[in-house]
Amino acid sequence: EDQVTQSPEALRLQEGESSSLNCSYTVSGLRGLFWYRQDPGKGPEFLFTLYSAGEEKEKERLKATLTKKESFLHITAPKPEDSATYLCAVQAEVRGKLIFGQGTELSVKP
Amino acid sequence: NAGVTQTPKFRILKIGQSMTLQCTQDMNHNYMYWYRQDPGMGLKLIYYSVGAGITDKGEVPNGYNVSRSTTEDFPLRLELAAPSQTSVYFCASSYLLAGEADTQYFGPGTRLTVL
Structure with a gap:
């Protein structure tokens, strides 16, 4: 069964303290892995699509990486405005529909 | 472009009502x-x-119905509201070609409470 698990469930950082969020997945053939940011009371906002193991993408303080079993979202020198819930989703080759993890709630304190 | 828009933002329903x-x-x-x-x-x-x-x-269609008469609109119908349908509902859209990764864009959501 296709599955996505994100860890940790919640992460508290001090401003400037770099860290990583994990997304582990089990899928029969990966078509794409997606990262979204969700602010309280808002809809998910698209960040990255990763297609194959070894791929990396960056946007400001965020860098997403992909292996055959997991993806990491690295946050370098975070700021309070990076506080949000980060969602990971995978799309299987055969099933085709996005499967979402439960999210990691990130809090960055000044 | 406004992107994906959803209405209403909030709604409270009584059990058995429709929306x-x-x-x-x-x-x-x-x-x-x-x-x-x-x-x-x-x-x-x-x-x-x-x-x-x-x-x-x-994955979870029971209690809901949809229709799509135009490219732009995709309404979701709740016929007999139940407390289990209390949730936040998001609409999303994508331009998907066969065999490609499905990058979806989301609306702001509707928060529904059934009492």
Whole structure:
């Protein structure tokens, strides 16, 4: 069964303290892995699509990486405005529909 | 472009009442989706549409109905509201070609409470 698990469930950082969020997945053939940011009371906002193991993408303080079993979202020198819930989703080759993890709630304190 | 818009933002229903959640996109996307998000859970797919006149069930379709008469609009209908339908509902859309990764864009959500 296709599955996505994100860890940790919640992460508290001090401003400037770099860290990583994990997304582990089990899928029969990966078509794409997606990262979204969700602010309280808002809809998910698209960040990255990763297609194959070894791929990396960056946007400001965020860098997403992909292996055959997991993806990491690295946050370098975070700021309070990076506080949000980060969602990971995978799309299987055969099933085709996005499967979402439960999210990691990130809090960055000044 | 406004992107994906949803109305209403908030709604309280009594058990057994009906309502329609509206969703409109102005990006000329072919695919549209309805998800629900419950606390601590991932987004669950309710229904989706690959184009006007074509809809299909997702993971949790019971208690809901959809239609898609135009490319832009994809309303979600709740016929007999139940407390289990208390959730936040998100509409999404994408321009998807066969064999490609499905990058979806989401609306702001509708928070529904059934009492």
